[in-house]
Amino acid sequence: MKIGVISLGCAKNLVDTENLLGMLRSSGIEIVTDRSEAEAVIINTCGFIESAKSEAIGTILDAADLKQGKLEKLIVMGCLSQRYKPQLEEEMPEVDRFIAIDEYSELGTILSDVLGVRIANTYGKAPRVLSGKPWMAYLKIADGCDNRCSYCAIPLIRGDLRSIPEGEIIAEAERLIASGVKEINLVAQDSSRYGYDIDGKLHLTHLLKRLDALEGVKWIRILYLYPDEIPDDLIGTIRNSRHILPYFDIPVQHGSDRMLRLMNRRGNRQIILERARMIREQLPNAVLRTTLIAGFPSETEQDHQENMSLLKEVGWDHLGAFTYSREEDTPSYDMEDDVPAEVKEARKSEIMEEAQRISSERMAGHIGECVEVLIEKRDPLTDMYIGRSYIQAPDGVDGSVRFHACGYHEPGDFAYVEITKAAAHVLIGSEVLYD
DSSP states (O other): OOOEEEOSOOHHHHHHHHHHHHHHTTTEEEESGGGGGGGGGEEEEOSSSSSHHHHEEEEEHHHGGGGGGTTTEEEEEHHHHHHHHHHHHHHOOOOOOOOOGGGGGHHHHHHHHHHSSSSOOOOOTTTOOOOOOEEEEEEEOOEOOOOOOTTTOOHHHHOEEEEOOHHHHHHHHHHHHHHHEEEEEEEOOOOTTTTHHSHHHHHHHHHHHHHOOOSSSSEEEEEOOGGGGGOOOHHHHHHHHBBBBEEEEEBBBBBBBBHHHHOOOOSSSSHHHHHHHHHHHHOOOOEEEEEEEOOTTTTTTTHHHHHHHHHHHHOEEEEEEEEOOOOOOOOGGGSSSSHHHHHHHHHHHHHHHHHHHEEEEEEHTTTTTTTEEEEEEEEEETTTTEEEEEESSSSSOOOOEEEOOOOOOOTTTTTEEEEEOSSEEEEEEOOOOOO
């Protein structure tokens, strides 16, 4: 049987999709990328915010149209199925099976029943099939979340924090490295609390030391850290490591203590400022990235200005801003969504305009530096190579490095580049050769 797989949503969801692909391939299933050739399509969905839900529904309906051709079965899994399975089953009969996340332990059996072919129950056990660039991979270290932020549906969908045993993570990292992966990006809903569900202690530092000791990996990056749980030893471990990048992705969400309390966020503005200051004191080349929410219920102009002032005080290298999205079954759903849509958008625009200005200044600070770049492609129009330095994560948010090379390079190669120009999200330079 020919099966096409579509993955939507975040990097954590992508890891789930790659585990699905590994299970299908180990069962002898032919995986196709052309949907028109597929006899079955499986869509792994996101259901986090309204825009993600809309994208998922649109993708399902588009795939359902393929049933007029070769498509025989349409299956939907992931966060949307977990959150809305009964409603979806009633409203979308064109889907042959909705599979909730809670059912993944029996995923092979379910797919076998629906598709009429034997698929082994090896989800998460068969080697993953990387669906992106072969030199980069995400590595999930935990699932679920205990934080219960008042606006967030993740705990409703993914449940409580469940850390993946350290030995399994190390074994997966070794498999990825053996397959040619040079950059490993650690992901979880809250990476900083890795291991806390096991014994009430934070184990991220120990895990990082073991990963750093592996041979063959070039870069290790940590995504999704919380500011109140970035201990001194974590910063020291990164400073003294061989492969761990000084890259801190810290989604703080707001700069007003009143808003942070309403959001049920741990910590406060002072903790955020102290952590950022400590990181930059101990790691002067550190990169700080965050996300901010505009227009949370009851947000005043003063709250917004405190959000703006936090942005300016920290001077984030990279930042994304989002307008508040009201999500059913979350605590904030019962709050009055009293900030007009046009005000939300105006505040978001003001945040992003200032963030762009700060990012441009910080990127300009790299002019004259020689940075190592992971090459991802070549632009045939300019004959320049395009890649990323340590300051840029692979999700496309942080921008890229473009450079003129001294010779030919394959995607996945590394090169040293002297930076000569900079903009908000692009560094430009020329390759430097060393003996």
